[in-house]
Amino acid sequence: MTNNSKSDSSMERLYNGLVKENPTFVLMLGMCPTLAVTTSAMNGLGMGLTTMVVLALSNMIISLLRNIVPDKVRIPAFIVVIASFVTMVELLLEGFIPALYDALGLYIPLIVVNCIILGRAESYASKNPVIPSLFDGIGMGLGFSFALTCIGAVRELIGAGEIFGFHIMPDAYVPCAIFIMAPGAFFVLAALTAIQNKIRMNGEKKGRDMSKIQSGCNEDCMNCADKGCSHRFYGASDGAGSKNETVKAGGKERE
Amino acid sequence: MVKELLIILISSSLVNNVVLSQFLGLCPFLGVSKKTNTAAGMGVAVIFVITLASAVAGVIYKFVLEKLGITYLQTIVFILVIAALVQFVEMFLKKFMPSLYQALGVYLPLITTNCAVLGIALTNVQKKYGILTGIVNGFATAVGFTVSIIILAGIREKMEYNDIPESFKGMPIVLVTAGLMAIAFCGFSGLL
Numbered sequence: 001m002t003n004n005s006k007s008d009s010s011m012e013r014l015y016n017g018l019v020k021e022n023p024t025f026v027l028m029l030g031m032c033p034t035l036a037v038t039t040s041a042m043n044g045l046g047m048g049l050t051t052m053v054v055l056a057l058s059n060m061i062i063s064l065l066r067n068i069v070p071d072k073v074r075i076p077a078f079i080v081v082i083a084s085f086v087t088m089v090e091l092l093l094e095g096f097i098p099a100l101y102d103a104l105g106l107y108i109p110l111i112v113v114n115c116i117i118l119g120r121a122e123s124y125a126s127k128n129p130v131i132p133s134l135f136d137g138i139g140m141g142l143g144f145s146f147a148l149t150c151i152g153a154v155r156e157l158i159g160a161g162e163i164f165g166f167h168i169m170p171d172a173y174v175p176c177a178i179f180i181m182a183p184g185a186f187f188v189l190a191a192l193t194a195i196q197n198k199i200r201m202n203g204e205k206k207g208r209d210m211s212k213i214q215s216g217c218n219e220d221c222m223n224c225a226d227k228g229c230s231h232r233f234y235g236a237s238d239g240a241g242s243k244n245e246t247v248k249a250g251g252k253e254r255e
Numbered sequence: 256m257v258k259e260l261l262i263i264l265i266s267s268s269l270v271n272n273v274v275l276s277q278f279l280g281l282c283p284f285l286g287v288s289k290k291t292n293t294a295a296g297m298g299v300a301v302i303f304v305i306t307l308a309s310a311v312a313g314v315i316y317k318f319v320l321e322k323l324g325i326t327y328l329q330t331i332v333f334i335l336v337i338a339a340l341v342q343f344v345e346m347f348l349k350k351f352m353p354s355l356y357q358a359l360g361v362y363l364p365l366i367t368t369n370c371a372v373l374g375i376a377l378t379n380v381q382k383k384y385g386i387l388t389g390i391v392n393g394f395a396t397a398v399g400f401t402v403s404i405i406i407l408a409g410i411r412e413k414m415e416y417n418d419i420p421e422s423f424k425g426m427p428i429v430l431v432t433a434g435l436m437a438i439a440f441c442g443f444s445g446l447l
Contacts, residue, residue, distance in 0.1 A: 028426075031285075032370050036278040076338065083331040091327065106277075109330045109377050113370040115282070182276045183441070186434030194427040201422065214426065 010135040017139025021212060023116045024147030028193070028214045030116040034148060035185040037107050041164050044152025045145060046100045050108065052141020054089055055117050058082045059125040059137035066126045078121045083112045116144060155179050155188055260391050262447065267392050268399035270444050273371050275403055275437040280371030284404055285429055287365065294408035298401030300362035302394065304344065305372055308337050309393030312376035313386040326380075333376045341366055371400060403440070407432060 023029045030051075037047040061081050069077045090108045093101040101108065111117065120140055125133040153163050159179030161169035169175075178184050196213050203210040271277060274284045280301070287297040312333050320326045345363045348356035366372065375396050379389035410432050419428050 032278050032281050035281065076335065079334055079338070080331060083334055087327065087330050090330070106374060106377060106381065110279075110370050110374055112330055112334050113373055178438070181441070182278070183434045183437035185278065186430045186437055190423075190427045190430035190434065193425075193430060194422045197425065197427065198422040 010131065013132055013135040014139040014142065017136065017141070017143040018146065019143070021140075022143040022147060023140055024144060024151075025192070025196075026212055026214075028196075029119060030114045030144065031189070032110065033107050033114060034151065035189060037104055038148055038152040038155055038185065038188075039180045040156045040160075040162075041149050041153040043100075043103050044148035044150075046097075047104055047107065048141070048145025048148040050089055050093065050100075050104070051111055051114060051116070051144055052138065054082065054085045054111055055120060055141045055144075056134055056137035057085050058117060059120055059133040060130055061085075062121045062125040063128060063130045063133035074126065075118075075122075078118060078126075079112065082117055082121070086111045116140060151188060151192070155184055159184060260388065263388060263392050264395045266447055267395035268402065269440065270447055272399045272403055272437075272440050272443075273374075273396045274400055275433065275440045277374070279374040280369050280400055283365055283369055284400070284407065284433070285426070287362070288404050288408040288411055288429070291405060291408045291412060294404045295401070296358060297362045297365070298397075298404050300359040300366060301369070301371070301400050302397040303359065304341060304363070304366050305375055305397040305400075306390060306394045307344065308340055308372050309375050309379055309389045310386065311336060311340055313379060313384075313389040316380055317386060329377065329380060330373075334373055337372050337376065371396070403436065406436060410436075 017023075021027055024034055033047055033051070038044045058078075058081050062078055065077070065081070086109060089111075090101075093104075093108065120136060124136050128136070156162055156164075157168060158176050159181075160177075161167060161173050161175045179188070193214070200210040200213045267273075273279050274281060283297055283301070288294050315332065315336060316326070316329065320329060320332065341363055345356075345360065348360065348363075375393045379392055382392075384392055407429070411429065414428065414432070423431070
């Protein structure tokens with residue numbers, strides 16, 4: 001994460017979130033909502049946009065507070081900021097889009113523990129100025145929405161023969177209902193990660209840097225060198241400055 | 256009363272399995288399931304923390320949030336209480352029960368942001384469970400987590416020696432396994 005002017009421009013941040021570091025397709029972050037709410041393209045899109053709003057606003061506030069909050073209590077402070085926005089969004093959804101509120105249910109308050117949000121707060125917003133942080137949140141949120149919509153569309157297409165509620169498949173197609181049930185989520189994600197593995201192997205053969213793929217949360221927590229992982233956040237209260245390096249080193253070691 | 260609790264026990268642990276049908280606590284499920292004994296350790300730690308957390312969250316909801324009429328703050332309060340609780344448990348075990356700390360200590364930091372813990376606290380509120388029912392629900396859910404993570408770890412240990420297609424090695428094959436387990440657990444829905 002170099003802080004030169006190029007990497008901080010707003011367009012670059014959006015591109016980074018959507019393509020280069022797409023939280024789902026590249027980094028594999030935030031798996032719980034990815035699996036749980038992608039029963040249809042519409043739900044996926046709704047969850048993605050809700051997360052984007054929280055991510056952008058919390059990134060902005062955390063970036064504003066980055067010089068005020070003492071280092072030792074920064075993680076609880078971030079969580080309070082994130083949880084406040086989640087509560088606001090939850091109440092707004094309940095009031096204005098009750099259909100989506102009912103469809104997402106428990107997973108709206110659980111946005112608080114979505115590792116994308118705390119991860120971005122920790123690795124980007126707490127070190128960078130307000131505007132890039134805002135766009136970083138929007139970019140990451142758009143990438144997340146895009147990914148959830150795609151996964152939702154695939155599951156809806158196979159499981160019900162529809163996309164966004166419109167019939168796509170010919171009438172002769174018998175929907176494979178298991179794909180909109182829980183097991184289908186695992187199978188779709190398995191296929192996605194297999195594709196990632198394939199792309200990574202091909203890329204490594206050609207000598208490209210593929211270390212970002214699946215560098216989010218994966219595999220083996222017990223032997224993970226990544227002390228800065230947001231999943232064990234309070235244990236790693238020492239040395240915030242070296243955090244980024246630790247994350248990077250951890251990511252490389254796991255490859 | 257007993258019958259009701261028994262139904263919750265079965266439905267939370269097997270029928271609506273927390274990982275395989277609700278996708279909560281997926282990260283430790285995939286991340287700590289390489290060996291059966293670490294998976295069992297993680298499972299016990301999760302049972303311990305979730306049961307305790309649902310008790311504390313239930314008490315706080317009933318006697319603080321409801322009394323003051325600020326139930327809309329539940330998400331913020333619960334996540335902070337859970338984070339503080341896990342840290343407190345870790346300190347307590349380190350000081351007074353070193354043997355237990357040695358067995359569970361490494362898992363505790365992994366549990367704080369486990370969405371299952373917050374998820375159970377919120378579910379208890381959503382379903383209007385009382386404190387005792389909430390504790391039973393939390394315990395049952397955690398037992399469900401433990402059962403499924405130990406089964407997955409057992410399968411993964413066996414899978415070490417299998418010839419898996421190159422691109423399916425690692426995450427994908429674990430997810431396929433989890434999917435098949437989810438299908439198997441769908442069979443429990445006939446229980447109730």
